[in-house]
Amino acid sequence: MKIIGLIGVISIGVFLMYSQFYSARAYAQPAQIDPSLRALLPEEREITDKTMRLFSQNLMLVTMGHERGEELFRLFVDHHIPLVIEQLGNGRTVTRVERSTNSTQFSFFAEPWDEEETFASYLPQHRELRIGTKLMSNCFFGFIAAHEMVHVDDFVSGRESPAPSGSDEFVAGEIRAHELEFELIERWTRGRFWTTIGRVERRLAKVGRATPFTEDMREVDALFPPSESDIERRMRNGIYVLAISFSRIERFGLPDAYHQKIRAYRETISAH
Numbered sequence: 001m002k003i004i005g006l007i008g009v010i011s012i013g014v015f016l017m018y019s020q021f022y023s024a025r026a027y028a029q030p031a032q033i034d035p036s037l038r039a040l041l042p043e044e045r046e047i048t049d050k051t052m053r054l055f056s057q058n059l060m061l062v063t064m065g066h067e068r069g070e071e072l073f074r075l076f077v078d079h080h081i082p083l084v085i086e087q088l089g090n091g092r093t094v095t096r097v098e099r100s101t102n103s104t105q106f107s108f109f110a111e112p113w114d115e116e117e118t119f120a121s122y123l124p125q126h127r128e129l130r131i132g133t134k135l136m137s138n139c140f141f142g143f144i145a146a147h148e149m150v151h152v153d154d155f156v157s158g159r160e161s162p163a164p165s166g167s168d169e170f171v172a173g174e175i176r177a178h179e180l181e182f183e184l185i186e187r188w189t190r191g192r193f194w195t196t197i198g199r200v201e202r203r204l205a206k207v208g209r210a211t212p213f214t215e216d217m218r219e220v221d222a223l224f225p226p227s228e229s230d231i232e233r234r235m236r237n238g239i240y241v242l243a244i245s246f247s248r249i250e251r252f253g254l255p256d257a258y259h260q261k262i263r264a265y266r267e268t269i270s271a272h
């Protein structure tokens with residue numbers, strides 16, 4: 001096993017309207033190896049184990065009976081490595097990841113810091129999945145877990161290689177992750193998600209508006225249990241806005257729908 005060092009304060013670049021979005025994929029520069037390695041403290045071990053359990057349970061909850069979803073669940077169960085050692089130094093968080101030589105494995109890191117605005121991210125260069133510890137409803141935790149596992153799968157399978165944030169390849173990866181997430185949401189709501197999104201989208205189109213009103217957001221939100229935290233509320237809004245854009249693109253059924261989705265994704269980001 002090789003021990004490497006990372007600087008833990010990483011700039012995370014994906015924003016959606018209303019919020020810094022949970023699905024950021026960040027690209028950290030490898031840092032110098034810290035000579036003072038230490039084991040996880042008992043409370044760090046506890047929070048990592050708890051977050052991992054929640055990730056696994058909620059991923060299973062939303063993927064059971066869905067072929068692709070179950071594949072992603074197996075990928076998580078079989079290949080995650082629950083070990084990150086961290087410490088504070090010079091006011092910044094330093095993390096060190098114990099990595100396996102097996103190229104299909106990835107590290108799992110629970111991010112307990114209060115100031116953390118991003119709920120989940122995958123860092124392909126370090127094969128590191130970072131999950132926040134803020135409260136989250138079970139179903140949305142599961143949808144996000146599935147979204148992140150699409151990124152993990154894309155990178156470990158070599159389907160995707162690290163690309164600059166905002167590039168076509170990067171956005172294409174995000175769209176793949178969101179589309180799987182939407183599929184699971186549609187199943188979870190027993191077919192009511194796209195119907196509701198479509199109704200809102202047509203209503204907005206009638207008044208020539210691209211962005212939803214608060215009441216529109218509430219209408220979609222009523223399909224799910226209440227949000228458990230501010231970060232969940234912001235994250236859900238981001239998902240609904242993106243779904244409305246995609247729904248509009250699908251409704252027009254144009255041949256370049258895929259490129260329009262890339263454009264819509266970027267517009268949603270830059271609207272922040």
Ligand SMILES: [Zn+2]
Binds near residue numbers: 024025174177
């Ligand atoms: Zn993502």
